[in-house]
Amino acid sequence: MSIATILAGLAAVFVVVAVIKTARIVPQRSAFVVERLGKYAKTLEAGFHLLIPFVDKVAYRHTLKEEAIDVPQQSCVTKDNIQVVVNGVIYLQVIDPKQASYGINDYRYAAMQLAQTTLRSVVGKIDLDKTFEERESINNQVVITLDDAAKPWGVKVLRYEIADIELPATILDALEKQMRAERERRAVVAQSEGERQSKINVSEGLKQEMINVSEAEKMRQINEAEGKAREIELIAEATARGLERVAAAISTAGGKDAVALRVAEQYVHEFGKLAKTNNTMILPAELSNIGSAVAAITKTLETARS
Structure with missing residues (x-):
């Protein structure tokens, strides 16, 4: 091979490398952080960009989409000293790629660790019975704490969701017995209320029956009295008319x-x-x-x- 051929080959390789180092295509909803000679230079948004070869380099790549990060299981102690195992999911989004690159080394790991410590603190302030009832309140408190801490990182914490709460076997057995006893108590109460209502209904029926009978007897007596009075009145009127006729007959x-x-x-x-x-x-x-x-x-x- 001649020296000219070798030089031409080297020139072609140099051109290819320069193009690779210069041209950058950023996908939609992504951001690239560019450093120039080791110092932050600019943030590339979605589209085609040209860099200075061997001077500029893409140091960090970030997605601007909402991310879901699984928080591993951890043991938490409630206010009434019951140990529970909780795991959850963090939903966050990068809003400032520069801060996400230089504000913290790994914002995902930091958010996960902070979520665990915050969750332990929140769960430690409430009783076991309320951990299931106040999930939404727990989630909101974790989100508020994480969001405040993540602002210097250029990250927005959108929400936190408790995925599962695991209880010790002994606590589960005790809760099951408690629930069974509560159901039995409710059944007994419901039965007694039914019997009570039944007796009330029967007594009300008897009372109404006695009232109806007394009213009927009262009406019968009134009717009989009115009948007798009418009978006496008619007899008296007939007797009077008879006497009048007898008297009239005597006068003839x-x-x-x-x-x-x-x-x-x-x-x-x-x-x-x-x-x-x-x-x-x-x-x-x-x-x-x-x-x-x-x-x-x-x-x-x-x-x-x-």
């Missing part, structure tokens, strides 16, 4: 004789009945003089009429 011609005859007939009839029903009789002194008796009765009727 021959009325007195008819009354005397009627009285005599009734006297003889009743006296005959008395003789049939009794073995012993008390005879009036004036038995032989029926006319005198009739006259006396007639006189009494006239007096009553007048």
Whole structure:
């Protein structure tokens, strides 16, 4: 090979290397941090860029997308001295590539470690029973602490989610017994409430029945009293009308004789009945003089009429 060929080859290699070192294509939602002679020069956003060969270099590459970082399991002690194992997930996003490059060595590792220490601190302030009820509150407190700490790193912590809380076997068994006892208690309470309500319903029914019976008896007595009163009233009215007719008949011609005859007939009839029903009789002194008796009765009727 001639020297010219070798030089041409070296020139071609130099050109290829220069192009590789110079041209940079940054993907969408990404950012490259460029250093010039070891010092920060600029941040490349999405698109095509040219660098100075052998002077500029891409020192850091960052994604601007939201990242999910798994936080490993860790042991936490609750306020009532129960040890639980908790793991979760951090969601964060780089908002300043320069700070994310020079503000901290590894923001992902730092955020994960800070999340673990913050979670231990938060869980240590609440009882075991509330760790399950206040997950949202725990998550919010972790996010607030992480976000404040991550601001100098150029990172925004969006949220933190507790993935799982594991309890010791003895605690699980105790909780299961407690839940079983609570369910049994509720069943007993529900049954007793049902029986109580049933008895109340029966007593209310009996009470209403007695009220209905008493009301019916009251109405019956009122109706009977009204009927009797009406009966007495009608009998009195009929008797009065009869007496009026008798009095009117007596005032007519021959009325007195008819009354005397009627009285005599009734006297003889009743006296005959008395003789049939009794073995012993008390005879009036004036038995032989029926006319005198009739006259006396007639006189009494006239007096009553007048």
